[in-house]
Amino acid sequence: MSLFLETLIGGLLAGTMYSLVAIGFVLIYKASGVFNFAQGSILLFSALLLVTLHEAGLPFVLSAALTMLVLIAGAVVIEHTVLRPLANRSPMTLFMATLGLSYVVEGTAQGLMGAQVHALDLGIEDVPIFFGDVLVSQFDLIAATTAGTLALVLALLFNRTRIGISLRAVADDTRAALSIGINLNRIWQIVWAVAGMVGLVAGVMWGARQGVQFSLSLVVLKALPVLIIGGFTSIGGAIVGGLIVGAAENLAETYIGPFIGGGITPWFPYVLAIAFLYVRPAGLFGERALERV
Amino acid sequence: MTHPTSTIASELLLDVRSVSLAFKGVKAISDLSFSVERGEICALIGPNGAGKSSLLNILNGVYLADSGEIVFAGEHFHRIEPLEAARRGIARTFQNNALFKKMSVIDNILAGLARHTASSFLAQGLRLPSARREEARLREQAEDILAFLDLQPHRHVVVGTLPYGVQKRVELARALVGRPTLLLLDEPLAGMNAGEKAEMSGFIAAINRHLGVTVVLIEHDVGIVMNLAGHIVVLDYGRKIGDGTPAQVRASPDVIAAYLGTRH
Amino acid sequence: MPRRARAGLAIPLLLLLAFVGVPLVGTEYWIGAILLPFLVLSLAGLGLNLLTGYAGQTSIGSGGFMAVGAFATFGFVVHGGVPLPLALLLAGLAAAGAGLVFGLPSDRIKGFYLMVSSLAAQFFFEWLFQKFPWFYNYGSSGTIALPRIAVFGLDVGSTLGRYYLTLTIVAGLTWFAANLMRSQTGRSFMAVRDMDTAAAVIGIPVYRAKLLAFAVSSFYLGIAGALWAFAYLGSASVQSFGISRSFQILFIIIIGGMGSIAGNFIGAAFISLLPLAIDHVAQALFAGHVDAGLLQNIEKAVFGVLIIWFLIKEPDGLARLFQTIGARLANWLRP
Numbered sequence: 001m002s003l004f005l006e007t008l009i010g011g012l013l014a015g016t017m018y019s020l021v022a023i024g025f026v027l028i029y030k031a032s033g034v035f036n037f038a039q040g041s042i043l044l045f046s047a048l049l050l051v052t053l054h055e056a057g058l059p060f061v062l063s064a065a066l067t068m069l070v071l072i073a074g075a076v077v078i079e080h081t082v083l084r085p086l087a088n089r090s091p092m093t094l095f096m097a098t099l100g101l102s103y104v105v106e107g108t109a110q111g112l113m114g115a116q117v118h119a120l121d122l123g124i125e126d127v128p129i130f131f132g133d134v135l136v137s138q139f140d141l142i143a144a145t146t147a148g149t150l151a152l153v154l155a156l157l158f159n160r161t162r163i164g165i166s167l168r169a170v171a172d173d174t175r176a177a178l179s180i181g182i183n184l185n186r187i188w189q190i191v192w193a194v195a196g197m198v199g200l201v202a203g204v205m206w207g208a209r210q211g212v213q214f215s216l217s218l219v220v221l222k223a224l225p226v227l228i229i230g231g232f233t234s235i236g237g238a239i240v241g242g243l244i245v246g247a248a249e250n251l252a253e254t255y256i257g258p259f260i261g262g263g264i265t266p267w268f269p270y271v272l273a274i275a276f277l278y279v280r281p282a283g284l285f286g287e288r289a290l291e292r293v
Numbered sequence: 294m295t296h297p298t299s300t301i302a303s304e305l306l307l308d309v310r311s312v313s314l315a316f317k318g319v320k321a322i323s324d325l326s327f328s329v330e331r332g333e334i335c336a337l338i339g340p341n342g343a344g345k346s347s348l349l350n351i352l353n354g355v356y357l358a359d360s361g362e363i364v365f366a367g368e369h370f371h372r373i374e375p376l377e378a379a380r381r382g383i384a385r386t387f388q389n390n391a392l393f394k395k396m397s398v399i400d401n402i403l404a405g406l407a408r409h410t411a412s413s414f415l416a417q418g419l420r421l422p423s424a425r426r427e428e429a430r431l432r433e434q435a436e437d438i439l440a441f442l443d444l445q446p447h448r449h450v451v452v453g454t455l456p457y458g459v460q461k462r463v464e465l466a467r468a469l470v471g472r473p474t475l476l477l478l479d480e481p482l483a484g485m486n487a488g489e490k491a492e493m494s495g496f497i498a499a500i501n502r503h504l505g506v507t508v509v510l511i512e513h514d515v516g517i518v519m520n521l522a523g524h525i526v527v528l529d530y531g532r533k534i535g536d537g538t539p540a541q542v543r544a545s546p547d548v549i550a551a552y553l554g555t556r557h
Numbered sequence: 558m559p560r561r562a563r564a565g566l567a568i569p570l571l572l573l574l575a576f577v578g579v580p581l582v583g584t585e586y587w588i589g590a591i592l593l594p595f596l597v598l599s600l601a602g603l604g605l606n607l608l609t610g611y612a613g614q615t616s617i618g619s620g621g622f623m624a625v626g627a628f629a630t631f632g633f634v635v636h637g638g639v640p641l642p643l644a645l646l647l648a649g650l651a652a653a654g655a656g657l658v659f660g661l662p663s664d665r666i667k668g669f670y671l672m673v674s675s676l677a678a679q680f681f682f683e684w685l686f687q688k689f690p691w692f693y694n695y696g697s698s699g700t701i702a703l704p705r706i707a708v709f710g711l712d713v714g715s716t717l718g719r720y721y722l723t724l725t726i727v728a729g730l731t732w733f734a735a736n737l738m739r740s741q742t743g744r745s746f747m748a749v750r751d752m753d754t755a756a757a758v759i760g761i762p763v764y765r766a767k768l769l770a771f772a773v774s775s776f777y778l779g780i781a782g783a784l785w786a787f788a789y790l791g792s793a794s795v796q797s798f799g800i801s802r803s804f805q806i807l808f809i810i811i812i813g814g815m816g817s818i819a820g821n822f823i824g825a826a827f828i829s830l831l832p833l834a835i836d837h838v839a840q841a842l843f844a845g846h847v848d849a850g851l852l853q854n855i856e857k858a859v860f861g862v863l864i865i866w867f868l869i870k871e872p873d874g875l876a877r878l879f880q881t882i883g884a885r886l887a888n889w890l891r892p
Contacts, residue, residue, distance in 0.1 A: 035669050085869045092615060093868055095669065096811055099804065100864025107858030115850055221800070224673055232669075261688045270677030277666050277673070353758055379760030391755035393748045395816070403741070404748045408760035410741040414769060417740035418733040428740060471760060 005134045007254045008247055013140030015246015016147040017209075020202035021219050022226040022238035023151065024195040029232045030171040031191040032083065033091055037098040040220025041105035042196055046071055047203030047212045048109050051118040064200070071196035079189045106217055118212040120204065143205050150201055151239055154194075158235075163190060171233070225273035245269045305364070306331040306475060306507050307352070312361030314347055314531075321347045322531040324361070329475075329524070334501050334508040336518045339528035345511045346388055348528075349477045352509070353378040353385050366474065380408055384473035386464045388480045388511075394453035398444060398463050401452055402435045405467040409434075438470045442496060458489045462496070469500060476500065478510035482517065490514065494521050519543070527551075575724055580717055589716040595829040596720075596727045597784045602809035602821035603734055604777030609807075610815035611738060612770035613750025614663060618675030619778050620802035621682040625652040626779025627786035627793055628686050628693070631701040635694050642708055645726075645783055652779020653772040655682070660771025664764045667753075679800055687795045702792035719788040726784065730777060735818050737773070746770055747816070778806075808860065812867055814874025823875045831863075832856050 021043065028036040046067050053063035082097055124142055128135045158164040169177040170187050178184060206216055222245070230241025249265045249272075257264050307329040314322040322344040329335045337345045350356040352363065354375040363370045365381060373381075384405075393401050410431065416424035439445050442462050447455060452463055461481060468476060481497065482490045494517050500506050512518045518525065519539040527535030527548050535541075535548035542548055579592065605619050629648035633639040639647065659678040663671055686692045693701050706714045706722070713722050737743055745766040748756040757763045786793035805828065813824020835856050839847045871878050 082865055082869075089868075089872070091668070093872065096807075097865050097868045099807070100861040100868070103861030103864065104858050105861075107854045107856070107861060111851055111854035111858060115854075218800075221676060224676060228670060228673055263684060263688060267677055267680035267684055270673050270680065273673045274662050274666070274677060277662065277670055355754065355758065375754070375757035376760060376762055379758060385758050387755065391752050391758070393751035393755070395751055396744070396747050400744050400747070404744045404756070404761065405759045407741060407745055407748075407762075412741075414737060414740075414742045414773070417742050418737040420736050424740065431741070467759060 002133050003254070004251075006136075007250050009134065009136055010140065011247035011250025012243050013137065013144050013246070014250065015243040016140075016144040016239070017202070017205060017242070018219075018222055018226045018245050019239040019242025020143075020147045020150065020198065020205060021223045022230065022242055023147075023154065023235055024198040024202065025223055025227055026233065026235050026238045027154070027191050027195045027198065029227075031167055032094075032188055034083070034094045034098060035091065035232070036195070037095060037220060038102040038105055039195065039199055039223070040217040041102040041109070042071075042074075043199040043203040043206070043219060044212075044214065044217040045105050045109040045203075046196060046200040047120070047207040047216060048113050048118070050200065050204065051120050051207065051212045052113045055118065067200060068197060071200065072193045075189050075192035075196055078192055079185060083188055083192075084185060102217070102220075106214075110214065115214060118207070120207040120212050122204070122208045124208065139209065143209075146201065146205060147239065147242075150198065151235055154198075154235055157194075163187075167191065222269060225269035228273040229276050245272065248272050304330055306366060307509070308364035309348075309352075310362050310364065312348070312351060312358045312363070314344070314351060314356060314358050320531050322351075322358075325528070325531070325533055326361075327526045327533060327536055329507060329509055331474075331507055332501075332505060333524050334497070334510065334522045335524040335526065336522035337509065337511045337526050337528060338513070338515065338518055339534075342530070343528040344531040345528055346479055349385065349479055349509070349511065352477060353383045379471070382472075382474035383477065384468035384471060384475070385477040386461070386468050386479060386481060388483065390457070390460050390464055392452045392460055392464055392467070395451060397449050397451055398447045398455070398466075399432075399435055399439070399449065401463055402438060402466050402470050403431055405470040406431045406434060408471060435470055438466045441499075442466045442469075458485050458493075461485070461493070465496065465500075469504070469506070472504075473506060476506050476508045478508060480511050480513065482512055482514055490517060497521060572728065575728075576721075580720070585716055588720050591829060591833075593716075593720055593723055593789045594785075595825050596723045597781050597789055598806070598809060598829065599822045599825040600727045600730060600784065601778055601781035601806045602813060602825050603731060603818065604774045604781060605806050606810045606813075606815065606817070606821055607734060607738075607746070607777065608770050608774035610810055610817065610820075611743060611750060612746040612767060612774075613753075614660070614767060614770060615668070615672055616675035616774075617672055617800070617803045617807060618659065618677075618679035619806040620798040620800060621675075621679040622652050622656055622775040622778040623782025623785060623802065624682045624686055624795060624798035625655045625775070626782035627798065628701060629779065630783040630787065631694070631703065632692065634703055636691075640709075641703070641706065645780060648783050649776040649779045652782070653776040656771040656775025656778075657768055660768050663767045663771070675803075679803055683795050683799065693794070698794070700792045700794040701786060703787050706787060723784050723788045726780060730780065731818065734777070738818065742766075742769065750816075808864060810874075811864060812874055814876030817874065817876040819879075820874050820876035823879065827875065831859070835859060 021039065024039045024043075025036055028034055028039070049070060050063050050067045053066055054060055058066070078101065082101060083094075086094055086097055124139050127138055129138050129141070130136075158168060166177065166182045167187055167190070169180070169182060170184065174184070202219075203212070203216060206219060210216075226238060226241040226245050228241075229244050230237030230239070249268050252268045253262070253265050305328050309328065310326050312322055312325045313320070325344075325348065337348065339345055347356060351358045354373040354377065357372050363373065365373075365383065368381075393404060396404070410427065412421070412424040412427050417428075439448060442465060444459075444462060444466060447459060447463070452460060455463065465478070465481065478497070482493055485493060497508060497510070498521060501508050510522070512521075523538065525535065525537065525539055525542045526533060527542060527545075529551045534551050535545045537545070579588065583592065601619060601623060604622075605616060608614050608616055626648045629651040630641075630644045633644035633647050634641060637644075655678065659674050662674045666674065687699060690696075690699075693699050705712065706719065708722060713719060738746070745756070745761045748759075748761050749763050749766050749770075753763050756766075782798060786797065790797060809821060809824035809828050811824070812827050813822070814820025836852060839852055839855065867874065
């Protein structure tokens with residue numbers, strides 16, 4: 001029983017890391033209907049920039065602040081050069097454009113800052129903690145707290161601020177939002193910048209765990225099943241989806257893995273997502289539009 | 294409510310029996326029954342939101358009715374899949390053109406012959422004589438329709454670039470090429486000027502008369518409907534409030550109150 | 558029709574050039590290191606294009622199906638003692654079967670959601686061919702290589718032999734695909750892509766069309782994978798068919814043109830030649846002092862920019878651009 005609980009809790013906590021990545025997607029998808037494949041590369045870019053600045057001798061907080069400034073500038077540039085010219089094009093075209101964008105961001109990041117692995121020490125000691133006889137990673141606990149806090153902050157931002165409310169207006173009905181004078185381009189810039197910040201947090205957490213390196217950008221691929229299970233348009237869904245994927249892949253590896261050779265976590269979440277799609281075609285929290293003909 | 298003429302069952306092509314449909318609790322169609330005889334043009338009229346399009350969507354399987362049944366050519370259905378409806382000879386055009394936008398006119402029409410294609414993909418890919426003969430035969434049929442609807446000048450044009458009125462005709466051609474027994478037309482005259490409307494209703498009459506296709510259509514232009522259709526069903530808020538010949542419908546107090554009265 | 562007539566002349570000329578001209582003037586390096594991978598990538602692009610460009614089903618799992626083709630060919634030859642041409646055919650069928658299985662969810666899952674199925678394929682096959690040593694005949698490095706490349710007893714292991722083998726297969730399969738897309742199957746694919754509800758309503762068996770697209774596409778990808786492994790690389794491992802290969806194939810069809818047969822060749826040529834061009838420019842600019850890693854990153858960024866640029870300026874790809882230029886030239890040349 002304690003093995004089961006340990007596996008479950010370990011998976012849930014690791015899942016919050018997936019949630020962190022998925023939240024960045026949801027923000028952009030809600031505001032602009034774009035499935036932003038570049039979120040993973042932005043995650044890599046921001047973590048790499050922070051570490052490079054920090055290693056060059058800047059204090060951590062200053063490095064983080066500078067990285068955020070770059071992310072904001074990046075959001076404005078992306079909106080101008082990619083999103084605006086492609087407005088009103090099919091979602092699939094926009095997706096492919098973000099695929100191209102991910103190549104640009106990755107190439108730039110690694111071209112400027114190198115491809116070697118950087119260690120990132122957040123000062124969190126990863127000593128296991130025992131709750132009764134169940135072993136829990138301290139690092140995972142802190143990551144989970146961070147994800148939870150971030151979701152809370154975003155929820156407040158969405159519900160309480162002027163920007164948040166116009167953002168929701170855009171997500172609900174773009175045309176109506178435009179007609180009451182909401183500046184769509186500005187909203188896109190803000191959302192991409194906020195998603196960049198979320199990416200920075202996720203990049204720092206992932207980077208602290210496995211080193212800041214190229215594989216960070218591949219986290220994006222894990223976010224897809226998370227989004228499918230949680231729905232593309234719900235931050236709460238992204239969190240729950242992340243937890244489900246984290247827990248399910250950990251449990252599957254422990255209980256199914258041994259029978260089929262192990263190492264099944266790279267593909268198991270996708271199969272899980274397909275199974276989910278059969279039961280709930282729009283995810284747990286998403287809405288599916290009625291097909292009008 | 295009686296049918297325009299009392300007929301024996303075998304002459305009925307379509308019999309809609311107590312069909313109801315709701316979207317998220319909102320009734321779109323309530324307990325609707327009417328029948329269509331083989332060879333007639335039946336018009337469904339009524340204000341927007343009366344449930345006309347939803348009814349067509351049920352008839353060819355795009356929507357699933359909550360209750361009731363459909364009898365088509367003597368067979369009973371609670372639910373019919375779109376593909377099955379097409380196989381049984383129910384063809385359809387849509388209110389907002391549902392053409393294959395990136396394909397040419399001729400390819401759109403040829404696509405309507407899918408259910409008459411027998412050769413396998415291997416035969417087609419290898420250009421076996423059987424597949425080539427079949428392709429030539431299909432093209433001949435498509436050319437006939439093209440000529441019938443005056444579409445020859447547009448043969449190789451990509452559909453998405455054509456004017457709206459021509460697109461409507463292409464959609465009609467695509468529905469017609471498979472030689473349906475029942476043709477469902479959803480606002481075939483919408484967005485047209487008077488000349489185009491006259492031309493289009495001429496085509497619909499010709500399809501009915503010369504090709505022997507039974508037509509059920511939705512149309513708002515009551516003047517044209519009264520001339521074109523021999524049988525009219527009036528819907529209001531998902532209910533039937535009139536059913537009969539144009540003259541009978543025009544004289545019905547319910548219809549005048551609910552529909553014609555408010556419009557004219 | 559004038560367009561048909563022009564195309565009718567262009568294709569025999571191209572074939573003549575490829576079968577006779579290239580071997581006469583091409584160097585070992587150009588044939589083995591540029592033309593061979595170009596041909597194989599064109600074939601893979603064609604495979605993905607049938608599924609994504611024609612039938613409208615997005616996939617980022619091409620690499621996985623290429624791996625199936627490569628490892629199945631190896632398995633049929635090494636474990637089954639099957640001669641190469643037959644092994645290739647069987648491997649293509651194995652890949653088609655795999656494609657069919659991962660296409661099964663397409664009846665209920667559409668668009669972005671369907672990508673998850675192709676990713677499942679990608680990572681599942683990477684896992685499968687790495688995890689079970691039987692697939693690579695228990696070698697220590699996990700790589701596969703054929704002892705001998707022969708067709709009907711004739712050894713075609715030389716660069717020229719492998720070139721001819723690849724060219725023949727690619728030409729044949731391209732002919733088949735072009736025929737198929739001009740027939741009712743192609744029209745059904747495109748109808749499903751443009752509007753699947755309407756396709757069902759006019760009597761196109763939508764699900765069957767999708768499954769056929771998955772199977773045929775994967776057949777092509779499987780053959781391409783086998784050629785990539787044995788005709789081009791010589792020896793391959795799972796890493797040869799990773800997710801970045803899948804992206805590369807997707808880029809070929811975006812740049813070349815979705816829903817175009819010629820586009821695959823144009824896109825593959827572009828993607829094969831661009832690195833060479835960048836390399837040349839960089840060497841000239843920095844006089845040979847450029848780090849290979851940096852060059853790779855520059856290449857990546859340039860690719861990304863080009864993808865975005867194409868999507869904005871020429872969403873139908875280079876094939877359409879060439880067609881427009883060709884038409885203008887023809888107009889201009891006309892008296």
